[in-house]
Amino acid sequence: MRYHIRLPDPSAARGDIPELAFHSHGADGFAEELQQALRTRTLFDRWNARQDDPEDVDPALASIDPNAVVTGQQHDLHIDLTVDTQLPSTVLRHRLHLLAGDHWQLCDVTPD
Numbered sequence: 001m002r003y004h005i006r007l008p009d010p011s012a013a014r015g016d017i018p019e020l021a022f023h024s025h026g027a028d029g030f031a032e033e034l035q036q037a038l039r040t041r042t043l044f045d046r047w048n049a050r051q052d053d054p055e056d057v058d059p060a061l062a063s064i065d066p067n068a069v070v071t072g073q074q075h076d077l078h079i080d081l082t083v084d085t086q087l088p089s090t091v092l093r094h095r096l097h098l099l100a101g102d103h104w105q106l107c108d109v110t111p112d
Contacts, residue, residue: 003083003092004108010079013100020047020098027072027079037095038068038085047098063091084112 007013007030015021020043024030037043044062048054068085085092089109096104 002110002112005081006105007079013103015101022099027074031070031072035070
């Protein structure tokens with residue numbers, strides 16, 4: 001699937017936990033961080049270790065797509081990210097929430 005994501009205010013696109021949130025400021029950096037979060041378990045594992053009972057976390061949230069590709073485009077005041085992945089939307093949404101908090105928008109979903 002191809003997901004079209006918008007970061008309307010990139011400076012605000014930070015999750016609630018600074019250690020897990022985006023650190024980038026430009027389109028390429030945001031794309032790289034999200035791509036890494038989808039391709040590996042690193043972000044999930046860091047989040048899961050913070051849970052009261054990590055064994056109770058839905059194992060589907062740990063899914064990865066080593067072939068996920070994320071590209072970013074800078075516009076005047078926002079950044080658009082295009083995500084090509086086989087991951088279900090629940091995993092993508094979870095990772096985006098960790099990285100950007102509530103400061104992102106799903107604009108469109110299309111078959112790739």
